[in-house]
Structure formats: structure tokens, C-alpha cells
Amino acid sequence: MRIVLGSANKDKLKIVKKTLEELHLNIIVEGIKVDSGTSSQPMNKKVTKKGALYRATKAMKQKPDSDFWIGLEGGLHDYGEGYHLVTYACLIDQTGKKYYGEGEEIHLPQEVSKRVQKGEWFGKVIREYAKDHDINKELVTRLSPFTQAVQNAYAEYLKGTHDLGYREKAAGIVVDDSSNFLIVQLINYDEDDWNFSGGGIEPGENAEAAILRELQEELGTNNFKLVKKSKHSTQYEWSNSVIARRLKEKGSTFRGQNMQYFLVRFKGERENIKPDLSEIRNIKWVNKTELKNHLNFPDQWKATKVVLKDLL
Numbered sequence: 001m002r003i004v005l006g007s008a009n010k011d012k013l014k015i016v017k018k019t020l021e022e023l024h025l026n027i028i029v030e031g032i033k034v035d036s037g038t039s040s041q042p043m044n045k046k047v048t049k050k051g052a053l054y055r056a057t058k059a060m061k062q063k064p065d066s067d068f069w070i071g072l073e074g075g076l077h078d079y080g081e082g083y084h085l086v087t088y089a090c091l092i093d094q095t096g097k098k099y100y101g102e103g104e105e106i107h108l109p110q111e112v113s114k115r116v117q118k119g120e121w122f123g124k125v126i127r128e129y130a131k132d133h134d135i136n137k138e139l140v141t142r143l144s145p146f147t148q149a150v151q152n153a154y155a156e157y158l159k160g161t162h163d164l165g166y167r168e169k170a171a172g173i174v175v176d177d178s179s180n181f182l183i184v185q186l187i188n189y190d191e192d193d194w195n196f197s198g199g200g201i202e203p204g205e206n207a208e209a210a211i212l213r214e215l216q217e218e219l220g221t222n223n224f225k226l227v228k229k230s231k232h233s234t235q236y237e238w239s240n241s242v243i244a245r246r247l248k249e250k251g252s253t254f255r256g257q258n259m260q261y262f263l264v265r266f267k268g269e270r271e272n273i274k275p276d277l278s279e280i281r282n283i284k285w286v287n288k289t290e291l292k293n294h295l296n297f298p299d300q301w302k303a304t305k306v307v308l309k310d311l312l
Contacts (some may be wrong), residue, residue, distance in 0.1 A: 006055030042075030103145025103153030223268030
């Protein structure tokens with residue numbers, strides 16, 4: 001696979017090559033010098049995204065005999081509290097369709113923001129700041145946000161051009177004899193995100209067997225009894241970052257999951273639960289009133305209410 005990057009910057013070339021190789025792609029990356037078509041120091045997200053598009057478009061025009069063309073652009077955006085570092089990737093395929101990815105935003109130190117607001121050049125300021133403070137060099141090269149932007153753009157391309165399908169998953173709504181609910185926090189969740197325990201249904205496995213297997217694997221005990229399967233299921237899309245992470249870890253991916261739900265009674269003692277720490281950071285027992293405040297993913301509580309009405 002041949003990719004042309006709209007930049008001759010060595011750091012950007014290394015980032016694109018390493019990033020896409022992490023997704024198990026066999027690639028050749030060539031960088032060519034193009035301008036961004038915008039200001040040399042983009043000062044908001046709209047201009048930064050436009051710069052990524054312009055770079056990818058110019059690369060395509062200069063090197064039309066390729067598989068993909070990528071433009072990367074970094075800029076700044078002020079939300080009124082100081083500048084955030086923002087990054088975008090634009091990927092153009094052979095049909096000319098454009099796919100965008102955005103990297104994580106980084107809130108810059110106040111000292112850096114103030115100097116930039118006075119008209120100083122960000123690249124110079126951040127290098128001087130990095131030299132005088134113990135900060136990660138990757139903030140200067142923007143390794144992490146550019147990596148995310150490229151991977152998110154490629155995930156968007158896959159969603160738009162490939163029949164990725166949905167992963168079948170079983171979720172266990174585990175309750176104890178006091179009607180408390182067991183929820184888990186996976187290691188890749190944010191600190192306020194929780195879910196019900198469960199996992200993928202293996203080929204040739206039925207959902208009932210899958211949920212009991214997953215509960216035992218994740219929670220270290222088999223003191224569970226299936227009570228009822230919900231007639232409701234939930235199909236949802238994964239974010240681009242989840243698609244990219246799964247592609248990186250598994251070498252293949254889905255576009256989302258189709259979730260089947262089970263009411264499961266826990267019959268043991270709480271101390272019997274030994275979470276698999278390679279997957280689960282925390283577990284918690286909550287009552288039904290508290291449950292809503294822990295299910296913060298998009299539409300998570302909405303779907304849970306429908307299932308609980310069916311199961312309880």
C-alpha cells in the first residue's frame with residue numbers, strides 16, 4: 001500500500017508510518033513538501049482541519065498514482081481558558097472521498113498560552129518550555145495526538161468502505177439478594193465510566209453459555225444463576241478510537257456491538273469475587289437509584305431502562 005503524506009517533516013513521516021504499521025498495514029510512506037493553504041500557525045480548530053484537507057489534496061494532485069493521501073495539521077484553539085493543542089488528519093482514498101480524524105486535545109501550560117497570545121511562535125515557545133521543564137518530548141512532536149488523528153481517520157475510512165459487521169456480546173445484569181447491582185470499570189475506561197460485566201460470544205457458542213463463561217473469567221467465581229434473558233437487545237456503533245484500538249490489538253475489527261442482556265443472580269459472598277485485573281480496574285455494588293449516575297456512555301442508561309423494565 002502506497003501512501004503520500006502532504007509534508008516532508010521527518011517527525012510526521014515517522015508518526016504516519018509507525019501508526020499505520022500498528023494497525024497491521026503493509027505500507028510505503030512518501031512525504032512531499034506542500035503548504036497548508038492556511039496560516040502557518042492555525043489559531044482555531046476550523047482552520048486546523050482545513051489545513052489537513054489542503055495538505056492531503058495537494059499531495060494527491062502532485063502524486064496521483066498512490067493508494068491514499070494524508071494531510072496532518074496541528075494548531076491551537078482557545079476556549080477562553082488558554083490554548084489547547086489540536087490536531088487533525090485527513091485521509092483521501094482513490095475515489096477522492098475524504099475521511100477525517102481528530103487527536104486528543106492537550107491543554108497547554110498558562111505560560112505557553114500567554115506567550116503565544118502576545119504573538120510569539122508556538123513551536124519556539126514550546127521547545128523553550130520543554131527545555132526548562134520536565135515534560136514529555138512528545139508534546140513537542142505531538143506524537144500521541146497525531147497518532148490518534150491518523151488512526152481515527154483510517155477507522156472512519158473502514159466504516160465508510162467495509163462491511164465490518166457487529167460483534168455479538170452478552171451482558172450480565174448481576175444482582176444480589178438485596179437487589180444491588182454489580183457494575184465493573186474496565187481498565188481502558190475513564191474514572192466515571194462503568195458497565196455491566198460480559199463479553200463476546202464465541203463462534204458456535206450460545207449467549208447463555210457465553211455470559212456464564214465471561215462472568216467466571218472476569219469475576220473469578222461461578223456463583224451465578226441465570227434468571228432471565230431480555231427480549232430486548234442493543235446495537236451500537238463503536239467510536240473510531242475503539243475501532244482503531246481493536247484493529248491494533250486483534251488485527252481485525254467490527255463497527256460496533258449487538259448486546260444481549262441477562263438477569264443473573266449472584267449467590268455467593270462478595271469476598272468470593274476476584275476480578276481479572278488485566279481487564280477490570282474496579283467493581284462496585286450500587287442500588288437501582290445509584291445505577292443511573294454510573295452509566296454515562298451515550299444512550300447507555302436509556303437502553304438499560306428498557307432492559308430493566310423487561311427483566312425486573
